[in-house]
Amino acid sequence: MKKKIIAYERVEKPVLKDLQKKYDVQFFKNIDPTTDPEFLKQLDQAEGIIGLDLNVNKDLLEKAPNLKIVSNVSVGHNNLDIEQLSKRNIMATNTPGILTDTVADTIFGLLIATARRIPELDHFVKNGEWVQSIEPEHFGINVHHKVLGIIGMGRIGQAIAQRAHFGFDMDIVYHSRSRKPEVEETYNATYSDLDELLSQSDFVCLMTPLTPETERLIGKREFQLMKESAIFINGSRGKTIVEQDLIDALTNGEITAAGLDVFENEPTETDNPLLKMKNTVTLPHIGSSTHETELKMSELAATNLEKGIHGEKPPNLINPDVWPDKHKGS
Numbered sequence: 001m002k003k004k005i006i007a008y009e010r011v012e013k014p015v016l017k018d019l020q021k022k023y024d025v026q027f028f029k030n031i032d033p034t035t036d037p038e039f040l041k042q043l044d045q046a047e048g049i050i051g052l053d054l055n056v057n058k059d060l061l062e063k064a065p066n067l068k069i070v071s072n073v074s075v076g077h078n079n080l081d082i083e084q085l086s087k088r089n090i091m092a093t094n095t096p097g098i099l100t101d102t103v104a105d106t107i108f109g110l111l112i113a114t115a116r117r118i119p120e121l122d123h124f125v126k127n128g129e130w131v132q133s134i135e136p137e138h139f140g141i142n143v144h145h146k147v148l149g150i151i152g153m154g155r156i157g158q159a160i161a162q163r164a165h166f167g168f169d170m171d172i173v174y175h176s177r178s179r180k181p182e183v184e185e186t187y188n189a190t191y192s193d194l195d196e197l198l199s200q201s202d203f204v205c206l207m208t209p210l211t212p213e214t215e216r217l218i219g220k221r222e223f224q225l226m227k228e229s230a231i232f233i234n235g236s237r238g239k240t241i242v243e244q245d246l247i248d249a250l251t252n253g254e255i256t257a258a259g260l261d262v263f264e265n266e267p268t269e270t271d272n273p274l275l276k277m278k279n280t281v282t283l284p285h286i287g288s289s290t291h292e293t294e295l296k297m298s299e300l301a302a303t304n305l306e307k308g309i310h311g312e313k314p315p316n317l318i319n320p321d322v323w324p325d326k327h328k329g330s
């Protein structure tokens with residue numbers, strides 16, 4: 001009998017088709033996984049889950065007695081309760097690395113679009129408002145040769161630093177869990193504590209994972225530490241900031257503008273004040289969303305899934321404590 005697999009929300013079609021040839025795969029989208037009867041029925045027998053942003057917590061795991069692996073089609077894994085998964089010896093995997101350059105391109109694009117007000121002025125032209133030469137009120141802010149503060153100098157943070165240093169001659173200040181001498185040397189970057197980074201930077205770019213430590217990391221106090229001319233970019237997760245405090249900081253002129261790929265709730269509410277502001281550029285969480293990269297992510301997630309359900313070690317195991325070799329001391 002074919003092994004049962006749940007595919008959730010986003011698995012690229014060719015990958016889904018390939019999995020469907022080998023396994024009994026049920027695809028779910030736009031459902032409530034806590035109540036959907038068909039989902040819950042499948043969950044009872046599923047050996048693997050592949051997908052994007054499914055909230056895998058104690059409640060869900062209690063309904064999944066046969067589960068061996070949860071394979072995220074994302075590098076971020078804040079949707080997974082790793083402790084609960086490990087407790088049940090269930091593997092968790094993600095898709096690091098292959099999306100790094102794509103996300104860095106998006107975040108750098110967002111930074112430029114916000115500084116140079118590209119979406120706002122695109123509307124200006126298309127709305128027929130460009131009837132005489134533009135005024136200083138339409139001018140933007142230079143990106144090149146400015147100070148870029150990167151919070152979270154991991155894979156994506158470094159790819160952003162690469163673009164900023166070699167492409168735009170920016171001065172890079174960073175804050176991370178540890179110092180990275182090779183990053184400092186390659187990108188002429190300076191390590192700094194968080195407060196100093198916030199007060200020095202012309203652009204503050206948040207690129208940490210969402211963890212208990214980074215949840216609401218940037219709020220009222222942090223926005224007040226930033227320069228009034230600062231532009232804030234969030235590419236991490238919406239919950240790493242206090243969204244209401246960002247709204248206040250923009251409304252009160254404590255910072256100049258914000259570029260956001262992520263929101264506290266996704267999709268964000270249509271009446272979110274951030275969507276009504278001229279000095280925000282808002283994207284629907286598209287960091288990794290190019291055809292090429294989404295396909296590679298699905299392929300890597302499928303490799304992880306298949307290894308896991310066949311009892312082999314997946315290449316991107318997040319919770320190696322579940323791997324038996326470890327207990328054998330190998």
Ligand SMILES: NC(=O)C1=CN([C@@H]2O[C@H](COP(=O)(O)OP(=O)(O)OC[C@H]3O[C@@H](n4cnc5c(N)ncnc54)[C@H](O)[C@@H]3O)[C@@H](O)[C@H]2O)C=CC1
Nearest residue numbers: 076103152153154155156176177208209235236261287288
């Ligand atoms: N907007 C989007 O579409 C995407 C967003 N992401 C987000 O970006 C995150 C980072 O991805 P990668 O760079 O691949 O991960 P990574 O693990 O390579 O880098 C994360 C960095 O954040 C640092 N960090 C962790 N906690 C910190 C703290 N409290 N203060 C300062 N730094 C801290 C770590 O030391 C590490 O250097 C993901 O976890 C995900 O949440 C990732 C891909 C796409």
Ligand SMILES: O=C(O)C(=O)CO
Nearest residue numbers: 073074075076287288
């Ligand atoms: O990979 C991630 O963490 C994302 O946010 C979506 O690509």
